[in-house]
Amino acid sequence: MYLGRQYRLQILIDKEESVKLKGKFIVVTASDKSRVKELLNDWYLKHARTKFHTIATPLIDKFKKYKVEPTSVVLREMPTRWGSCTPKGKIILNPELIKAPKGCIEYVIIHELCHLIHHDHTQKFMDLQTKEMKDWEKWKMKLEKLLA
Numbered sequence: 565m566y567l568g569r570q571y572r573l574q575i576l577i578d579k580e581e582s583v584k585l586k587g588k589f590i591v592v593t594a595s596d597k598s599r600v601k602e603l604l605n606d607w608y609l610k611h612a613r614t615k616f617h618t619i620a621t622p623l624i625d626k627f628k629k630y631k632v633e634p635t636s637v638v639l640r641e642m643p644t645r646w647g648s649c650t651p652k653g654k655i656i657l658n659p660e661l662i663k664a665p666k667g668c669i670e671y672v673i674i675h676e677l678c679h680l681i682h683h684d685h686t687q688k689f690m691d692l693q694t695k696e697m698k699d700w701e702k703w704k705m706k707l708e709k710l711l712a
């Protein structure tokens with residue numbers, strides 16, 4: 565899975581290692597079969613860093629009207645959460661999100677940005693989240709399906 569699309573994994577053995585998207589395939593070229601998992605994980609992590617940054621930047625700008633801004637946005641593997649927001653305003657995103665559609669990634673980022681204003685899930689929080697993303701429930705449901 566990559567950005568909500570399913571690809572077939574193609575494995576090639578060669579000294580020159582690489583991971584590439586080619587049509588309906590993710591082509592992993594590894595020097596040995598045992599390297600495939602690590603190469604693929606590195607590829608996901610690299611793409612998570614750049615894509616999350618691209619997706620988060622305009623959303624962070626949007627929230628400047630509320631006079632809030634995250635102190636930083638970092639990636640961290642979390643077994644049971646897609647994102648979190650520390651009391652100091654650091655937003656943490658699960659790199660596994662790169663497997664989900666863009667709308668799901670936007671939903672998690674918007675959810676955490678709303679926590680910069682309301683640190684709980686009260687009605688005020690929910691109203692703000694709906695104001696910033698009308699169809700958030702749809703993306704939340706898609707994320708839950710990914711976990712199932």
Ligand SMILES: [Zn+2]
Nearest residue numbers: 675679684685
């Ligand atoms: Zn929350």
